[in-house]
């Protein structure tokens with residue numbers, strides 16, 4: 171069971187709050203409602219929309235996003251030659267889940283990457299294309315899993331579901347226990363997952379998306395090579411030299427990756443350095459060789475995942491024949507990104523995940539709480555301010571240039587001389603030691619000191635307090651692969667790999683951006699994308715930590731409701747107005763309802779709106795006029811007005827033969843331009859027709875790009 175709280179919109183109107191508790195039977199119905207409302211808002215407002223799905227790991231974000239996608243795939247019109255776009259959108263899910271999801275302690279199908287998907291619609295509302303942006307895959311899982319967790323699903327699916335012939339060509343045996351990279355978490359069986367069935371689903375999906383059998387083979391070669399790489403072991407010679415003890419494994423890896431075996435062996439046990447312009451080769455010790463092997467496995471898997479997303483994007487891309495209609499295209503974005511995560515041992519990955527959640531909370535504050543309240547102030551509407559915690563202070567602590575945690579981490583990675591994770595921690599203490607949301611063992615006093623170990627720093631996030639162990643921060647941020655390993659991969663005969671290891675990085679030796687900065691920059695871009703759209707929210711709340719149906723842990727739920735800011739949001743919405751619109755847009759749309767304002771109002775806009783609402787009989791408590799906008803308190807008021815408008819449409823065009831023809835053919839709600847034959851010039855029919863035409867063009871569509879109508883988070 172999961173609870174989802176959502177805000178609904180109709181023609182872009184923030185509506186009342188709905189709390190929907192889903193049970194097995196009605197699973198997904200709520201997601202259809204928000205999908206539908208967002209689609210309608212996009213069409214009537216002609217404004218890009220986005221749906222932000224948030225919640226803790228295991229709360230139901232991915233399930234909700236799949237339902238939303240399903241809704242669009244099934245209900246939106248498609249062009250004849252585009253019938254498979256919806257199908258391809260849907261089929262991208264099993265593929266991305268196979269390669270990017272894994273069993274964790276909190277969720278048997280946890281997304282270990284973030285995903286933002288754009289669905290493009292043409293002016294008739296038909297799906298035209300899609301695009302996926304992926305964020306920070308948890309690559310460390312390829313080589314290590316916590317107890318009770320698994321590696322990415324694809325490894326188990328391949329071993330369980332792959333045909334005998336396929337496994338033979340990959341030199342794999344069916345038992346996952348034979349592979350070191352799969353037994354780190356004790357390789358638990360998961361009753362809720364059928365790897366065999368999922369393998370079938372993934373194979374079919376790859377086909378539907380348009381992967382050729384050659385590409386699939388190359389992809390699986392890489393997956394199998396990672397397993398063989400995990401079984402590649404090293405020995406130490408008498409003089410301390412490192413060598414590979416498992417010849418069969420390494421030749422399997424070389425064959426599957428399409429690289430030269432001896433070059434690979436050399437690159438796994440030696441590193442190339444350039445000192446004073448001269449190239450030197452230095453042997454790696456045992457630990458360094460193990461690290462080089464693991465780094466290669468992570469790099470190969472991570473880059474292959476990016477390639478996979480690229481391929482899916484090519485398949486979803488707007489086709490050339492639709493470019494002409496893309497000018498009028500609208501977009502619905504769907505964000506399903508990792509939720510706030512607190513584990514027993516939180517590392518670099520959790521730091522990035524929780525930073526991302528801080529940013530999303532900032533966005534929520536910006537787009538809803540703050541903008542809502544600021545708007546009342548700007549418009550001169552009397553208003554009782556609702557207090558909320560602004561987490562900007564935490565975002566700054568993490569991301570500020572030169573002074574933030576990410577900058578300090580980058581500096582420590584680049585600084586010459588001896589650096590390590592502990593020196594990073596010390597640097598943090600020196601630089602952000604006094605910050606109210608930052609604590610370390612050294613800085614803590616009393617009780618807190620006991621809960622922060624010497625290798626940890628503690629951040630007081632908006633959603634709770636989290637200790638991060640600095641071990642591995644520098645390595646993960648550096649994300650470096652020895653140069654000679656990159657060279658070997660660049661020369662691979664497997665086109666996926668040679669595509670993933672690019673010339674500028676290998677030959678020109680351009681240093682890639684540090685992982686945390688790269689993540690920070692991609693988040694900044696994401697925020698820009700989301701800010702340009704009208705947001706709707708799906709808030710997923712996890713009912714219990716035991717993955718059990720029908721159990722409702724009140725403390726856990728209360729905590730989530732609190733940190734998601736739902737109560738503040740409720741208060742803002744309740745005290746506020748359900749709808750607001752600029753005077754000109756309101757007048758444009760509803761002017762047919764009042765003889766004084768139809769077909770044109772030539773006086774002051776505010777007076778026109780006053781005349782209109784007086785004629786409609788609005789009561790004083792139902793609305794307020796601001797400086798440039800009308801604010802309507804209850805959705806009911808607006809719906810009554812909308813219904814009156816619907817009823818009025820045929821009457822506006824009364825007496826014109828063309829209206830009757832259009833309405834009898836296509837239904838009276840269709841906003842189709844009148845047919846070319848004109849009524850006699852100067853006749854009342856012609857005047858009615860002209861007024862109608864202009865209203866159809868502007869008023870009925872409420873095209874109002876200047877409006878700051880932000881959906882609430884509920």
Ligand SMILES: Nc1ncnc2c1ncn2[C@@H]1O[C@H](COP(=O)(O)OP(=O)(O)OP(=O)(O)O)[C@@H](O)[C@H]1O
Pocket residue numbers: 171172192193194197198225226227228229230231232233234277278279280281282507508509710
């Ligand atoms: N609406 C729902 N009704 C019943 N069960 C659900 C619902 N949503 C999710 N679940 C169950 O919860 C599990 C976790 O859901 P999901 O994978 O969507 O979580 P998530 O929030 O995306 O987690 P993560 O951040 O770890 O990826 C699902 O596999 C499913 O068993």
